[in-house]
Amino acid sequence: MRPRMVDVARRAGVSPKTVSNVINGYIHVSPEMRSRVQQAVEELGYVPNSTARTLRTGRTGIIAFAVPNLAAAYFAELATLVTVAAEKRGFTILIDQTDGLLEREQRIAAGLREHLIDGLIFSPLTMTPTEISAASGSTPMVLLGERDAPSSVDHVVIDNVVAAREATEHLVGLGRRRIAAVGAPLDVSTGTGSVRLRGYREALEGAGLEDSALVVPTGRLLRQSGAEAADRLLDLPRPPDALFCFNDAIAFGAMHALRKRGVQVPDDVAIVGFDDVEEASYSNPTLSSVRPDKQGIAEAAIDRLTSRLDGTAGHRPDAVVIPHELVVRESSGGSE
The missing domain is CATH 3.40.50.2300 (Response regulator)
Structure with a gap:
């Protein structure tokens, strides 16, 4: 039989409510409790009933991640980190590739999948800040990429x-x-x-x-x-x-x-x-x-989006600046 939430709760020695909180990314769960639930989920092979969750919470548990080109190593590495960060909070990542085409970016920003996703992490190449601001609607959005961004959208950036x-x-x-x-x-x-x-x-x-x-x-x-x-x-x-x-x-x-x-x-x-x-x-x-700091970018993007979803974010969107460093190797005289 397919394992149920109550089975996970019994294995972890917690209440079904705690299991639900962990699966749905509720932030006020102790690390020890979260670890026990996640271990029980893995041991039992529990898969949440997405239809029931959608009816109960109005959410699908899916976040879209739209990037120009997954063949680019940077975006492939970032996609992996975003996926891991999302999974820790109970979300699944749906990846869209825009190829940097304006029409595709506009469709995604306007909510092409708004009934399927809870939010969007978006790295546009061709859309202007005005176009992004006009397209952003009911679906929460976090922008990536070092560009001028509209003040109406959360933005994760390096300098x-x-x-x-x-x-x-x-x-x-x-x-x-x-x-x-x-x-x-x-x-x-x-x-x-x-x-x-x-x-x-x-x-x-x-x-x-x-x-x-x-x-x-x-x-x-x-x-x-x-x-x-x-x-x-x-x-x-x-x-x-x-x-x-x-x-x-x-x-x-x-x-x-x-x-x-x-x-x-x-x-x-x-x-x-x-x-x-x-x-x-x-x-x-x-x-x-x-x-x-690609790990920092992924974590900050997911944090900003989930805080919008659970209502803990401030009223005004934020621009989160992530650290960087110059790594000197052989191509410019280094020894690394």
Whole structure:
């Protein structure tokens, strides 16, 4: 027979109400009690009756996580962390891939699945703050991504201006004077790339350096884009001696192109990426990269969303700033 909530309660030595509180993500349960219930759930293979829960609470227990591209290592790693954080609070994650297409982002933001989900964690690429604000309705939403965001929506972010400035200042500190920015957005008015570009330019200005010819926009943040950008930069009369890449995939592609043309990293060209995906520790050379606290991003996003659902959040939406650090590896003279 399919195990029931009362069976879980009996196994854990608690009341059915306590089991219900744990399954539904109620925050006022002691860690010891939560652990006992979760262990009993796993031992019995208990699966909550989602239909009964929906009728009882008006919730489905499902949160949507919408990202541009799950093939990108950063979003794949983040999706895993969001899923784990959600499961600890009794929620299931439904993943949507937008491919960065405006029409898909608009449909998701407007509540395409509003009868299926309790809330949305959303990383848009193309929607403007005005469009996001207009689309956000009855379904609670938390935005991810380093971009200007409407004040009407909770937002989890790292300080990309500071992070990009620190990465560029690191290259300046190595004595590099022709530092290229690879992966700048085609539209510099919105999105993550625009704020990273701002930090890069602030660092150059502070060092008395700047050359617009060394800012290379790319349509997408892919390895191929990085390789093509590196080839264009090497063909300049005065090639760069350092690259600040707007994500790690761009950096990996750039390193591949440099290696094919006999350029040594970091001796000839130093490179810093962004996101610190797992591959950065295993590439050859290993890649220096800005490391956002991805665990912190996932936990904060789920916390903001669940607090909206259970009514414990403040009236005004919050912008939660998550820490970051620059990890220096071989591609910019480090030894890690």
